Amino acid sequence: MKSLQELEQIKQKTLDSVSLRKDRAGGIRIVVGMGTCGIAAGARPVLMSFLEEVQKRNLRDVTITQTGCIGVCRLEPMVEVTRPGEEKVTYVKMTAEKAKRVISEHIVNGKIVNEYTIGAAE
Amino acid sequence: MEDISLHLLDLAQNSISAGASLVEIFIVEDTHKGQMIVTLRDNGHGMDESQVKRVTDPFFTTRNTRRVGLGIPLFQASAEATGGQMYIKSCMGRGTEIKAVFYTTHIDCLPLGRIDDTILSLILLNPEIDFVYSHKKQDKHFLLDTRQIREVLGQVSIENPSVIEWIRKYLSDGLEEINGGV
Numbered sequence: 519m520k521s522l523q524e525l526e527q528i529k530q531k532t533l534d535s536v537s538l539r540k541d542r543a544g545g546i547r548i549v550v551g552m553g554t555c556g557i558a559a560g561a562r563p564v565l566m567s568f569l570e571e572v573q574k575r576n577l578r579d580v581t582i583t584q585t586g587c588i589g590v591c592r593l594e595p596m597v598e599v600t601r602p603g604e605e606k607v608t609y610v611k612m613t614a615e616k617a618k619r620v621i622s623e624h625i626v627n628g629k630i631v632n633e634y635t636i637g638a639a640e
Numbered sequence: 641m642e643d644i645s646l647h648l649l650d651l652a653q654n655s656i657s658a659g660a661s662l663v664e665i666f667i668v669e670d671t672h673k674g675q676m677i678v679t680l681r682d683n684g685h686g687m688d689e690s691q692v693k694r695v696t697d698p699f700f701t702t703r704n705t706r707r708v709g710l711g712i713p714l715f716q717a718s719a720e721a722t723g724g725q726m727y728i729k730s731c732m733g734r735g736t737e738i739k740a741v742f743y744t745t746h747i748d749c750l751p752l753g754r755i756d757d758t759i760l761s762l763i764l765l766n767p768e769i770d771f772v773y774s775h776k777k778q779d780k781h782f783l784l785d786t787r788q789i790r791e792v793l794g795q796v797s798i799e800n801p802s803v804i805e806w807i808r809k810y811l812s813d814g815l816e817e818i819n820g821g822v
Contacts, residue, residue, distance in 0.1 A: 529793050565764075578801075
C-alpha cells in the first residue's frame with residue numbers, strides 16, 4: 519500500500535530537481551472532449567492512454583486538459599492537439615491505440631496523423 | 641454509459657461547471673444486501689427548486705448551445721433499471737448532492753468499472769479543484785482526499801508527473817485492498 523510518507527519523499531525529490539519551476543505555458547496542449555457524448559464514446563481510455571505515454575516518455579512540456587461537448591458528438595472521442603506556433607489539429611473517433619500513435623508521430627515528431635483528423639473523416 | 645464510474649466522471653463535469661472547489665464522491669457497497677449507494681456532492685452554485693425538478697428531463701440543460709442534457713437522466717435510468725432510485729438535493733449558493741441506489745444483484749445493474757481512472761482523470765484535468773473519494777465495502781474503507789495530498793506536497797504541484805503516478809498507484813493499491821486483495 520502506497521503511503522503519504524512516500525509522497526513526502528516525492529516532494530523532496532521534486533524540490534531538489536531544477537525543472538520544478540519550468541514554465542509550461544509555451545508547451546504542447548492536448549485537449550480531450552469530456553462531455554457526456556465524449557465520455558460515453560470512450561474518452562476516458564483515450565485520456566488514460568495519453569497520460570500513460572506522456573509519463574512513460576517523460577514529456578515535460580505537454581499539458582493535458584479537457585473541454586466539454588463541442589457539437590459533433592458522432593465523431594467523439596475527439597482530441598485537439600496544439601503545438602506552439604502551429605494551427606490546432608482535431609482528431610476524431612479516437613481510441614487508446616490511436617492516442618499512442620498521435621503521441622509518437624505528432625507530439626514527439628511533429629508530423630500530423632492525417633488519417634485520424636476531422637478533415638479525413640468528413 | 642458502460643459503467644457507473646463513467647456516469648460519475650460525467651456528473652462531476654456538472655459540478656465543475658457549477659464552479660465547485662470541492663467535489664466528493666462516496667461509494668458504499670453492501671454485498672450482503674446486494675446494494676451499492678453512490679453519492680456525488682459538490683459545493684458549486686447549486687440549483688433552485690424548479691431547476692432541480694427539471695434536471696431529470698433530458699430536454700433541460702444549462703447550456704445555451706444546445707437544448708439537450710443527458711447526463712443526469714442517463715444516470716437516473718441506470719439506477720432505476722436495477723429497481724433503485726436517484727435523489728437530488730440542491731441549495732442555491734451551497735451546492736448539490738446526487739445520490740443513487742443500485743441493486744447490484746439485478747441483471748441490468750452496470751458494473752462500477754474503472755473508478756480509479758475516473759478519479760485520476762478528474763484530478764489530472766482539474767488540478768485547481770479538490771476531490772474526495774471515499775469507498776466503503778463491508779468493513780473496509782478507502783479514502784483519498786486531495787486536500788490531504790496538497791498539505792503534504794506544499795509548494796509542489798499536484799499535476800507533477802511523479803505525484804500523478806503516485807496517485808494512480810495509491811488508487812489501484814487501495815481498490816485492490818478493499819476488493820479483497822484479488
